[in-house]
Amino acid sequence: MDIQVAKKKLGLKERYALMTRGLGWETTYQNMDDVFPMDSFEGIRIHDWEAWEDPFRLTMDSYWKYQAEKERKLYAIVDAFAQNNGHLTVSDARYINTVKLFINALAPLEYQSHRGFGHLGRQLRGVGPRVACLMQSLDELRHAQTQIHAISNYNRYYNGMAEFRHHFDYMPYLQVPRSFFEDATAAGPFEFITAIGFSFEYVLTNLVFVPFISGAAYNGDMGAMTFGFSAQSDEARHMTLGLEVIKFMLEQDPANVPIVQKWLNKWTWRGVRVLTLVAMMQDYMLPKRVMSWAEAWEIYFEENCGALFRDLERYGIVMPPCVEQVRKERDHLSHMAWSQFYQGRGTNDFHTWLPSAEEMDWLSAKYPETFDRYYRPRFEYWAKLEAEGKPFEATGMPMQCQLCQIPMFFTEPGEPLVLAQRHRHHDGEQYHFCSEYCAEIFDDEPEKYIQSKIPVHQIFQGKQFPEGTDPTAEGFNPGAAVGAFLRLDPASTGNFVGSEDEANFNMWRGLTRSND
Amino acid sequence: MPVNALKPYSFPAEDAEANFHGARLVYVGWDRHLMFATPYAWPLPPDLPFAAMTQGPMADAFSQHPDWAKIDWAAATWTKNGEAFVPDFSASLADNGIIHKDSLRFTTPGLTGIGGLGQ
Amino acid sequence: MTRAESSVFLALQANADTRELVEAILADNPHATLDEQPAMVRIIAPGTLTVHAATVAELLGRDYDLQEMQVNLISLSGRVDETDETFTISWAR
């Protein structure tokens, strides 16, 4: 029996390469370009897929092991939170409206990301990147489901979450996140991963994560904190994949640099536009505030991304120019957004309210140059109207940007009293935008964005009435018909003060503290 | 610069006027009255007189503001898609040259919002 | 600020499982600082941060596979370089 020479223990990198790249082969019975028809039309040139550096080297056996451990912990906490009515421990029932925003606007994006990364997991020619995308596709399905399962308990007690799937597909404000993500899934594979894998998952992830998950922890929502931290641990892998893909493209061919730069510019802008919802949530909807949007922007964009873009300078990549406008809008963003959602509160599935005197003082302190001058007067006047029993509410439908589909409440950078507007003609039609940067994205691919389903226009086209509705019938009420089509529960709309949620929360919390 | 797609890529404009059952989309915004967060949008009959637009949909939207009742329409100034525009109140939208998806803004000199702060 | 000085960070859940991990990282990276937030700790360092499996194993009193960090890792900033013995984040590559 010959002495068995102890086998050289394979290093992590070699072993992982055998377990992934080694599996693929150059097809001969079918042309490789027919097996992978989609990874070259965008103009990105890849000369050597083997130069790909695997970000996190998780084989399926370790993946199943560690993810199962995370899942056991997560569901144990979600169950405990539900069993002892954890929702009653949150700081203030107004916080629950951030949970509504989360399940309506963000959880469905996780599912879209699951399908988007699944698409890349089949289309990229290199085996290494495909395996990384397949794993991220699986992770994103996890995020969608853990969020839905954690929030399912809130849905049983509070209004505005029951129809989150239908709302994400048709509600006006939710076409902002939905069109953002479909812009990426409809794009080519390399643009998709630049948009979602890098710009959204890497550059902006902390701007989404900190407000929601630390905000949840800070407001006593253990359920949301759990899935947030647990989901975010997968994000670390996704961020690394996103960074690796950008560098891989930039290192493969100098011709790729201008294409990637154009995508970075587009997706930083369109990403920050979507984050308007998060800025509003951070400054106005969290009863106990972790930090202001402005502070989060300084830490998680200026500081972190400054380091990131310095790292990319060697490839000729520069910080997207739109960052200049984002800086100018930084101290206005959340106030403008809240003003729009307050006056449109009759048409949305979460409650809004006027900031209290104490909250307005916090806003003055966090936004010394802008809040008192441009926004406090508006809120104080509206408070006066509420006190007089004539609360202000918009009656018209808002004009929306053709690109980002956000109601055009943005003011001209540097001119806070002038509503911004940009205008373009294309093919005999005209289009309007909230900013030069949205207009530029349109200019680049007009054939794509003339298809946008602008929510207010879809309503005026009569496309949002229940099946079989006759708009010409006697006494037809379009508003009611649209409300029915959208499955908008009246109890979920309007001011938080006087809402069913407020009354129920106080009644239930009272039960836990008093003896009936 | 046409879109870079895998196959021929062209589709009809989603918001062509023909899709609005005879109505024409018009947007109107009141400058320096930011209490109204955005300009508003309405599907209007092209033959609607301009004055009727101000007394109908515009009044519905803007009359909640204390300045509305004080507007001197003769002094108000208008832009259409950012360019100066002088409407004939008695003529129809169409006869005023207002086409589908035109964006109107009007300014009311002397009336500058809540506390004169443009709200 | 040259590229080397750009800061990196590692964010971990603050629980029983990460106590020794955090202790080991701070011991192996004297230039790092600890930022404690609700239920989360952030370890920030200029330039580079390295986790040594051996140090963590010693504090835990058992073998430690760096991939175990997956379970309690929340977020990070910087480029990742993994081997069997070390997990390094840096901009200096």
Next chain:
Amino acid sequence: MQMDLRTVAIAPRRQTFGHVARRLGADKSASRYQEGTWDMQSTGNFHYKPLWDPDFDHFDPARTELHMKDWYAFRDPRQFYYGAYVIARSKQQDVAESAFDFVETRGLAETLPKDIRALVLDLLLPLRHVAWGASMNNATIAAYGFGAGITQPCTFAAMDQLGIAQFITRAGLLLADPAALDTAKAAWLNDACWQPLRRVIEDLFVTQDWFELFVAQNVVLDGLLYPLIYRTIIDDGLTMRGGSAVAMLTQFQTEWAAETAKWADAQVKVAVAESADNAKLVTGWLAKWRDRIIPALMPVAQLALGSHADAALAEVADQWASRLVKQGVKL
């Protein structure tokens, strides 16, 4: 001692989400599988046609000739949503891990009879490429299928097949060394006995109708390959000839194949029960790919069974056919 645990009972406003309640027929408490699967995928109001495939919406029922009134008639009998899936697989992974440790620490690989070890290297290692092809095909279905009812389990199948390819790779490294993997890959690309099967898999890579791909890959190919390799050849054949260590290293595949077949068969049953057109379509696909795959498996079976291959494959094909009869398929 009767302990009266009183927690504050507060009456919920509803039991589950609206779309789930409508599918349940009433507002009742729903399972995590139902809340995590039903109606997850958007079905209308898409904003842009894909640049990579402008003839369809991203999610489009027209990507297959199959027609379903309700795409959520496709249900996973295992009720796998992400959490249930990874927890189930982590238990199976634990078993596999201890099997690999046992074989390694006891040096069982070295005690394998020389001919068994050579056969395993020749037969098993090239199968990691077959599994990777199956992973790719399930990734196609998961990406372009319609409705999470069918795409979710295909996502899991794609990852399972990757896991199987990786277990086979680990077995190769345990029984031999990295060079053996290269030898196996060369055989996969060049040796006559593997070419018919490789051609089938490459033809599946360009099959456009995703439900035809589902039938060909998950029902026909895996429905025949796994029983042939892991039951007939390894579990029944090799263990009697001193190869039980090999059966230990492939236990994951054996269990996985049985569990997954139940799911795949259930989808065929639903598809053919829906309409005569569906039945004709699916039966046509089953016959078409059966007639290509059985001949493609023959040389692989002969590699292990020599002259007994015909009988063994015929028996596997019969068992496969009877499975389908139970799903209402008249082949």
